[in-house]
Amino acid sequence: MIVEERTYRIKAGQLNAYLALYDSGPRALQEFFLGNLIGYFTTESGDLSNLVHLWGYADFTQRQERRDRLAAEPVWQQYLVQCTPLILKMENRFLTPLAFSPLR
Structure with a gap:
């Protein structure tokens, strides 16, 4: 299993x-295509106006296939046009659970 951690810094005053x-x-739509949403969070300390979401996949191949199907959806493409101006920064990390992690 891999966990994808995506962090978006939203413009001040635009989080809502x-x-x-x-x-x-x-x-x-995203939940349907990607599946396995582990969590979606906002920050209350440190860098504010951040969104952090975690998605679980069996492997990188499954992740790429699911993201490709989502990206091909016209509704998703229109959403990206609308939301991108609200985002200041995007970061992405892949996390691999250790053998003793509850998420494996």
């Missing part, structure tokens, strides 16, 4: 607008 846009339909 971003979340409203995401929750209006794209969220369900």
